[in-house]
Amino acid sequence: MYQNFTLSKVPERTTKPRESGFTMVMDKGLSCREVEDMLSVSSNYIDIVKLGWATSFVTPTLKEKLALYKSAGIPCYLGGTLFEAFIVRDQFDDYRKLLDKYDLGYAEVSDGSIELGHAEKCEYIAKLAKQVTVLSEVGSKDAEKIIPPSKWIKLMNTELEAGAWKVIGEAREAGNVGLFRSTGEVRSGLVEDILSAVPVEKIIWEAPQKEQQVFFVKLCGANVNLGNIAPNELIPLETVRLGLRSDTFHHFIDKL
Template sequence: MNYNINNIPTRTTKPREQGFTMVMDKGLSTRQAEDMIETCGDCIDIVKLGWATSYVTANLDKKLDVYRNAGIPVYLGGTLFEAFIIRNQFDEYRRVLDKYNLSHAEVSDGSITMDHEKKCEYIRILKEQVTVLSEVGSKDAAEIIPPYKWIELMQKELDAGAWKVIGEAREGGNVGLFRSTGEVRSGLVQEILTQIPMEKVLWEAPQKEQQVYFIKLLGANVNLGNIAPNEVIPLETIRLGLRGDTFDFFLNGGGQ
């Protein structure tokens, strides 16, 4: 940090198992990725190239090298995985991971209907090749999954070999964990936490109010994802109690 302030919550340091910030890159240029890393690379733990944007991104190799040289893992959005699966191209998807020397992959079924045992099989296969993140929750706002089912799905995917499970929210934060208004389904979240360890869950929380909710519930070192590049530093100040939303929360050692 640039100077000393007392009573700041202790943040985990990279490489960390919790306190993750996952950034969604929706098509940054190589120079924009370089600028983001220069400004806040120390706050970024992993980058997702949103949905299937990697398919149409120019100079993809060069951008991946920028992240790789900064020590920031990258994975391709789960929608791309689903696009391969629905076309019976799982082996081709695995070749893409190898082609771009990717260390992580996302397995999801938010846009397609997939037998859950089949999804777990994909996780078991891919974990031998890469570190797997699996996503639970539908991108269809009309599909409401009961809490017990979220827990069951998450646990089975962890048992299959997922490193972390992702709570679905989309880039807008208006499905899955959240109502269409962006309001957190707090009962769902708290029910999940009765069975699934917090360090194993990466909560997609693109909206500031959602980030504040999770930080107040679970502390500065909660895993948060789908963070926009220009929101990385604002999020870090929320984690540290240096923005109005959490200003009082961490004073005198509270909330840590």
């Protein structure tokens, strides 16, 4: 972690490569110049980059962008919606070839936009886990579809057993479905139930909104895994993790 000066009573952050304290960035179509700018100030705080939903399909500088991330030692993966787009068209083998073509070491398996039997989803996880590191996403993108906590827990644990490296709690890029109500408010009871049965280091919580990030940092600590972070929110998030923003200022300094 980069520090310009010394402060006492600052939470200790994990260092890369991290299993916890993990930050996943959502790239929704950054240009190569924007990627360079982001990396110039925030590369220490980025663990992995998701090229959101199916933006990779229409990004004209995809190879160049992936090369920039690779040169910075930051892995990328393609959004789960793209995986679903291949599956619904019966093109799973083409998807696997795509991962090889772009030398991608990670893949996301999700079923937020399509109906996919859970056993079938786990089969895809198991097959891909032999080729790449798999992140599986749990939760629906349909705001009307409410999944009970017991099912969240069962889905997450089963997908980890199938070969997923980590499971992602769905929230979309706006943070208004899945783990959250339409207002962005955290379904806190759901989160606490999940944490009672799934190891915290195995979960990446999608939390694009500041209030959501603050909630998880206060609940799980500075080294909670967070995802769908906007490029311009990387440094602000790091200050939240370190108790150097008003939202978590006293949460840490009073305990250390």
